[in-house]
Amino acid sequence: MFEIGQAWCGIYLCLLSVIDIWIKRVPVCLLAAGGIAAGMYQAYQRDMPLLIVLGGAAAGVVFLAVSRVTEEGFGYGDSLLILVLGIYLGFWNLLGVLFGAFLLSALFAVFALVLHKFDRSTGYPFVPFLLISYTIWICIGGI
Structure with missing residues (x-):
């Protein structure tokens, strides 16, 4: 059975996916609101060990470093x-969602390259792949 938190996260990812596709940017105010909501959820629920939550946050910090090093090759x-x-x-759970998102993104890129719709330097929105992977992860019971 789905939890309310999972549904809200799915709605949040849907909203961000549409925005990412349309304007090719994700507003910082929505990301900040999501971060505050996620922090409040963890503080209220407390069903996950703090070390696991901090590990998830640390993974995000690593991706911020990657964005910096690649000069926003990954936004x-x-x-x-x-x-x-x-x-x-x-x-x-973040690792499972990221694995699926990167796999789907790679398959999409290969498909687009084969059809000559993209070249090697073409960028595309990543948030929809996070949404699809998150949805699959919920359906297989990963969360």
Whole structure:
């Protein structure tokens, strides 16, 4: 059975996906609101060990460093969203969602390259892949 928190996270990811597709940016105010909500959720629920939550946040910080090093080859908005998801999901669930998102993203990129719709330097929104992977992760019982 789905929890209310899972549904709200799914709605949040849907909203961010639409925005990411349309304007190719994720507003910082929505990411900050999501981070505050994730922190409040963890403080209220306390069903996940603090070390697991901190591990999820640390994974997000690593992605922020990647964004910095690659000069936004991987966008700051995506990295901040991963930080928010890390706080909400914890380290292990975040890893499952990220694995699925990167796999789906890679398959999409290969498909687009084969069809000559993209070249090697073309960028595309990553948030929809996080949404799809999150949905799959919930359906298989990962969360």
